[in-house]
Amino acid sequence: MVSSSISRKTQASKSASRRETGAYALIDSLVRHGVKHIFGYPGGAILPIYDELYRAEARGDLQHILVRHEQAAAHAADGYARATGQVGVCFATSGPGATNLVTGLATAHLDSIPMVAITGQVTRAAIGTDAFQEIDIYGITLPIVKHSYVVRDAKDMARTVAEAFHLANTGRPGPVLIDVPKDVGIEEIDYIPVEPGSAKLPGYRPTVKGNPRPINNALKLLRETRRPLMYVGGGAIISNAHEEVKQLAEHFQIPVTTTLMGLGSFDEKHPLSVGMLGMHGTAYANFAVSECDLLIAVGARFDDRVTGKLDEFASRAKVIHIDIDPAEVGKNRPPEVPIVGDVKTILRQMLRRIKDLSIPQNTTETQEWLKRIERWRQHYPLIVPQRPDSMSPQEVIVELGRQAPNAYYTTDVGQHQMWAAQFINYGPRRWISSSGLGTMGYGVPAAMGVCKAVPDAQTICISGDASFQMNLQELATLAQYGIKVKTVVINNGWQGMVRQWQQTFYEERYSSSNMGVGSPDLVLLAKAFGVKGMVVRDRSDLKDAIAEMLAHDGPVLLDAHVTKDENCYPMIAPGKANSQMIGLPERPQPKQEADITCTACGAVNTTVHNFCPECGHKL
Numbered sequence: 001m002v003s004s005s006i007s008r009k010t011q012a013s014k015s016a017s018r019r020e021t022g023a024y025a026l027i028d029s030l031v032r033h034g035v036k037h038i039f040g041y042p043g044g045a046i047l048p049i050y051d052e053l054y055r056a057e058a059r060g061d062l063q064h065i066l067v068r069h070e071q072a073a074a075h076a077a078d079g080y081a082r083a084t085g086q087v088g089v090c091f092a093t094s095g096p097g098a099t100n101l102v103t104g105l106a107t108a109h110l111d112s113i114p115m116v117a118i119t120g121q122v123t124r125a126a127i128g129t130d131a132f133q134e135i136d137i138y139g140i141t142l143p144i145v146k147h148s149y150v151v152r153d154a155k156d157m158a159r160t161v162a163e164a165f166h167l168a169n170t171g172r173p174g175p176v177l178i179d180v181p182k183d184v185g186i187e188e189i190d191y192i193p194v195e196p197g198s199a200k201l202p203g204y205r206p207t208v209k210g211n212p213r214p215i216n217n218a219l220k221l222l223r224e225t226r227r228p229l230m231y232v233g234g235g236a237i238i239s240n241a242h243e244e245v246k247q248l249a250e251h252f253q254i255p256v257t258t259t260l261m262g263l264g265s266f267d268e269k270h271p272l273s274v275g276m277l278g279m280h281g282t283a284y285a286n287f288a289v290s291e292c293d294l295l296i297a298v299g300a301r302f303d304d305r306v307t308g309k310l311d312e313f314a315s316r317a318k319v320i321h322i323d324i325d326p327a328e329v330g331k332n333r334p335p336e337v338p339i340v341g342d343v344k345t346i347l348r349q350m351l352r353r354i355k356d357l358s359i360p361q362n363t364t365e366t367q368e369w370l371k372r373i374e375r376w377r378q379h380y381p382l383i384v385p386q387r388p389d390s391m392s393p394q395e396v397i398v399e400l401g402r403q404a405p406n407a408y409y410t411t412d413v414g415q416h417q418m419w420a421a422q423f424i425n426y427g428p429r430r431w432i433s434s435s436g437l438g439t440m441g442y443g444v445p446a447a448m449g450v451c452k453a454v455p456d457a458q459t460i461c462i463s464g465d466a467s468f469q470m471n472l473q474e475l476a477t478l479a480q481y482g483i484k485v486k487t488v489v490i491n492n493g494w495q496g497m498v499r500q501w502q503q504t505f506y507e508e509r510y511s512s513s514n515m516g517v518g519s520p521d522l523v524l525l526a527k528a529f530g531v532k533g534m535v536v537r538d539r540s541d542l543k544d545a546i547a548e549m550l551a552h553d554g555p556v557l558l559d560a561h562v563t564k565d566e567n568c569y570p571m572i573a574p575g576k577a578n579s580q581m582i583g584l585p586e587r588p589q590p591k592q593e594a595d596i597t598c599t600a601c602g603a604v605n606t607t608v609h610n611f612c613p614e615c616g617h618k619l
């Protein structure tokens with residue numbers, strides 16, 4: 001990961017120690033760790049570091065992107081990391097600058113994103129005196145970082161950076177905070193660089209390889225199963241395991257469902273794909289999880305938005321749980337076979353064992369099961385509404401996916417996020433969305449980070465009218481640096497997801513969820529920032545509008561006016577079982593588990609559904 005663009009000056013300092021400041025040590029260490037872009041915002045306590053940054057930029061070692069709000073710096077670093085798998089870096093000053101990073105750190109923490117955040121701090125002597133812009137950011141962020149440091153001596157700077165990068169991007173990744181008192185940045189030391197990968201942390205040794213015994217046990221279960229389901233989460237994306245997931249699924253003919261974080265780990269056009277599961281997952285994925293006899297959880301954490309009522313989640317299944325974080329294994333659901341380690345490594349071990357033992361390819365045992373899932377798919381497909389008087393949000397998203405199938409997509413949070421998850425088939429690392437924290441305002445700055453990381457790719461942010469307004473100031477950053485993010489605002493005039501919950505669970509009392517009054521004219525707004533603004537209201541103009549947006553060589557804001565009261569279905573109400581979805585085309589009422597004879601095909605089923613799992617007939 002060492003940058004090839006390390007300048008001569010930096011190279012020269014490689015071995016010889018010489019007098020340098022703490023700020024120099026910091027910037028030099030970042031360059032040595034391959035950092036090309038830093039997203040940040042200056043202020044008093046971090047000025048010594050920005051002064052050194054100025055010199056590094058002048059040398060062409062890296063580029064600083066001046067965001068308009070520190071929250072955006074954190075999200076941009078996060079997007080950068082998700083698109084590349086490399087550590088994203090952001091800077092903020094002490095006090096309000098640092099607290100503005102908090103939401104971004106929490107977002108990265110919940111989704112296990114490698115990030116290093118560097119904050120300025122008041123001078124060492126002033127710490128604890130309530131000095132101007134003093135805040136204990138180390139303390140504030142303790143529960144939302146993987147690790148954190150206050151650098152108390154400039155001599156520790158290079159080692160601290162090396163450790164922070166190592167911690168952020170090994171084991172289960174996560175954000176690491178480095179708080180730097182102002183005078184540590186100015187302090188001169190005999191600087192000895194620390195090379196990447198040389199951090200010594202004897203107490204930190206994440207397990208990478210899986211234990212052979214549970215791997216054998218897992219293979220035994222895989223040979224016996226008739227109704228298996230692979231449930232693949234963000235861990236598979238992080239460890240770049242999409243190829244191994246595919247090989248294992250194909251070998252045993254296992255259908256594959258992904259979580260919101262796992263989107264992109266398995267091609268949804270593959271015949272074994274059942275799409276996303278969980279609260280707004282496909283009906284067939286949620287039925288499959290309710291009926292499977294073996295659940296292979298791969299880098300997933302049994303999140304409540306996935307499991308619904310935990311007792312009833314995959315209640316007929318044995319569980320194999322593969323995860324790098326031992327704390328996740330058994331946290332929500334005790335597995336029959338726990339395997340701790342890196343997902344890709346473990347899947348490779350399993351595939352090797354299959355070869356060594358000549359375990360034959362399964363072509364028959366799961367066929368009945370796959371046919372059942374296919375019938376559910378036919379019965380309960382995802383639906384794109386075509387209203388006579390308005391364009392539906394789903395239509396806009398489908399058209400985007402059609403015209404830009406290989407783009408990197410970021411989203412904000414709400415209905416548009418769920419529709420984006422449902423209707424576009426993403427490649428690995430092409431789906432970038434705040435999943436665990438559900439952070440509105442994430443989409444545009446994250447897209448900025450993606451665009452800097454992969455400048456030759458198309459980057460599209462699918463936003464909502466409410467979410468977009470949470471970080472719209474970043475249009476200025478896009479304009480300043482010519483960052484070619486295409487933002488599509490799915491404009492329904494509401495906090496649509498809140499409106500849907502109020503309609504469904506609060507007897508249509510729409511408390512503070514309408515965004516109609518006070519919303520800006522987005523085309524004018526874009527213009528004010530020097531960004532191309534477009535609006536589309538009619539289905540007949542949609543195709544051309546998206547084509548024009550994609551063809552524009554610069555940032556674009558497309559305001560897509562859609563049906564105001566569309567609801568996102570299927571939906572599992574909170575606390576309900578996955579099989580009890582609402583909003584299905586036939587709106588089935590779930591039955592109690594019991595033996596039921598189907599009047600159409602005669603099959604005797606033990607089913608929680610109100611249709612025959614064999615032939616799909618209504619029971």
Ligand SMILES: Cc1ncc(C[n+]2csc(CCOP(=O)(O)OP(=O)(O)O)c2C)c(N)n1
Nearest residue numbers: 414415416438440464465466467495496497
């Ligand atoms: C920072 C933040 N505040 C509040 C929420 C709660 N919330 C979740 S979705 C949503 C509405 C989002 O509206 P919009 O961006 O217009 O998307 P839509 O649902 O209409 O597609 C709200 C308020 C949140 N997730 N994040």
Ligand SMILES: [Mg+2]
Nearest residue numbers: 464465494496
């Ligand atoms: Mg909205």
